Amino acid sequence: MKRYSISVLGRAWGLSRSTLLYYDRIGLLPPSGRTPAGYRFYTDRDRKRLSQIDQFRQAGLTLRDIGAVLSSRGKPSSEILKKRMAETARAMLDLKNQQRLLARMLSGIGAGGCPPSVDKKMWVEMLRAAGMDDRALNAWHAEFERRAPAAHHEFLVSLGIPEAEVNQIRAWSAQPGLRSG
Amino acid sequence: MKRYSISVLGRAWGLSRSTLLYYDRIGLLPPSGRTPAGYRFYTDRDRKRLSQIDQFRQAGLTLRDIGAVLSSRGKPSSEILKKRMAETARAMLDLKNQQRLLARMLSGIGAGGCPPSVDKKMWVEMLRAAGMDDRALNAWHAEFERRAPAAHHEFLVSLGIPEAEVNQIRAWSAQPGLRSG
DNA sequence: TTGCTCCTCACGTCACGTGAGGTGGC
């Protein structure tokens, strides 16, 4: 039976010694045994397990999830993989949004004053196009005001709406029903 | 001058009290002052700064980078934004690769035994199509062997290459020049 | 007095990296 020291096994996968020490500490990859001097040694069984761990790591699973997948074959593991798949989808959207924001910031720096990309008119048109009516729009304002009043304010100002009108909209939003009364 | 307590300001942006405590501790957003009783209070200046911080946070900057961007207007900030833009591109590639891996794992579970997606022949053809000749191929094996011998082994086996041939390839890779001698 | 907000530590999270101080093996 071939034996590998901790650093040799790590280097084979481009992992550091401290990574394997950590995997041992959390019980994810305990070595097959110790030499009389207390050195960890790993065998081909461990090498195969590390290979699997590495696969799942590349798929972005947490070490806790990897442990769960490896210990229980079958159904639960597919649940975990699906969960991770959903996370990646969300993360992609996040990244795309970040790229949009960064692009705007960079073009803003490069071009000096950038034209207001979206104003009140365009915003409302977009929401209407998405099927929102007056009621839905009001409900949305109310929700925005309730959850993040300052951001709501900032947002309305960013659409080029004058301060006075902004305050009116916010007052309506904070007291739903007041507008129709 | 309007004054906001820590929780009120936080809630306005959907941030927790402890987040603002943290921003104070690291010096990113110190409050304008304290009440006689020691309570932090924030003003509109702070509110505007938090608005900026939030923008950059949504763009994925680290708090350290946000601090740098806010304290030095102009050139250095665009460097930081470009750096972040590059990071997002890499992160996208990572995520796409993760999705590929997850899809393969999930289909593997669903369908039982999955056919070996890529074998030696296809692999070599792809590399040749990319313009690699024998020399380049050998150099690549050598590099793979040097940096991650076990993964190299695993990879060759995954292409359906028999153990004996794998060992030969790895021996050549470890001793470049031996093959031509 | 009750119930709310505020305060300051201090420790936990995640997946390791980085020393410090000491030992085994050729």
Add this chain to the structure above:
DNA sequence: TTGCTCCTCACGTCACGTGAGGTGGC
């Protein structure tokens, strides 16, 4: 003896969250 690897703490990272234990303000 030299130079390498190994060992075990213990603390640092990042952006907070979560109590514990205590106080201010209506």
